[in-house]
Amino acid sequence: MKKNKFIVVEGLEGAGKTNASIYIKNILNKYNIKNIILVRQPGSTPIAEEIRKLIKNKFDSDELIKETELLLMYAARIQLVEKIIKPALKNGMWVISDRHDLSSIAYQGGGLGIKKKIISTLKHLFLKDFVPDLTIYLDVSPRIGLKRALNRNSLDLIECRNLDFFKKTRKFYLKNIALDKKIIKINANLDINTVNKNIAKKILNWLNK
Ligand code: Z5A
Numbered sequence: 001m002k003k004n005k006f007i008v009v010e011g012l013e014g015a016g017k018t019n020a021s022i023y024i025k026n027i028l029n030k031y032n033i034k035n036i037i038l039v040r041q042p043g044s045t046p047i048a049e050e051i052r053k054l055i056k057n058k059f060d061s062d063e064l065i066k067e068t069e070l071l072l073m074y075a076a077r078i079q080l081v082e083k084i085i086k087p088a089l090k091n092g093m094w095v096i097s098d099r100h101d102l103s104s105i106a107y108q109g110g111g112l113g114i115k116k117k118i119i120s121t122l123k124h125l126f127l128k129d130f131v132p133d134l135t136i137y138l139d140v141s142p143r144i145g146l147k148r149a150l151n152r153n154s155l156d157l158i159e160c161r162n163l164d165f166f167k168k169t170r171k172f173y174l175k176n177i178a179l180d181k182k183i184i185k186i187n188a189n190l191d192i193n194t195v196n197k198n199i200a201k202k203i204l205n206w207l208n209k
Helices: 017-030 046-056 067-092 102-110 118-129 142-152 164-178 191-206
Strands: 004-013 036-038 092-098 134-139 183-185
Touching: 004 017, 004 102, 017 092, 017 118, 017 134, 017 191, 036 067, 046 067, 067 102, 067 118, 102 118, 102 164, 118 164, 134 164, 134 191, 142 164, 164 183, 183 191
Parallel strands: 004 092, 004 134, 036 092, 134 183
Antiparallel strands: none
């Protein structure tokens, strides 16, 4: 049996991260791994949830500049990592996080065009060598993902950005996952049962390694 791990689920909106996080938890449960917590970024601590509201809000008289957005993402992340994720891992819990720092690389780096050096400086300053044991990247086309998100509810500040923003974000996801062997790519354009089956295969493979 594997020691407890930190698993991250990544992808564009509507990729199915919420579904996948719960599905992975259920697979682990079947393997008698019961001590699991699910978290989301930004969020999952009272302070990080307040930061999340701030990021998603549309303000009539002010606009979030891209650097502020990046710093808020990191503020929420560090709050969650230090207050919840690291202590949970130390106590033998498994942690599944809906998004982590790869989201900042893709959205703020790819989508908003913030320089790689700035984002990696934040990563090295605050996360240091703290990295996920496994990342499941759900690859969805921006058009399909946004359509799914729109079917579900009204769009927030980030979701309102144009298709080009999401194309650039996806491009950065793809570029970065190619550099990391701990990231598994799943085609999330397929129907949900096929996506789940493919996730199960990959997770079981990984658990048995
Ligand atoms: N953000 C950032 O910019 N930088 C960062 O560093 C971080 C985040 C950490 C978080 O908002 C926003 O913050 C996000 C990125 C940014 N913004 N945007 N845009 P969020 O948590 O509200 O948004 P999200 O993470 O993208 O969640 P989401 O919209 O809920 O997407 P999801 O979790 O991947 O999808 P889902 O809820 O599982 O599924 C969405 C719907 O599609 C639902 O009705 C499902 O039943 C359906 N679905 C899922 N999979 C399928 C398949 N395979 N077929 C058909 N239908 C499906």
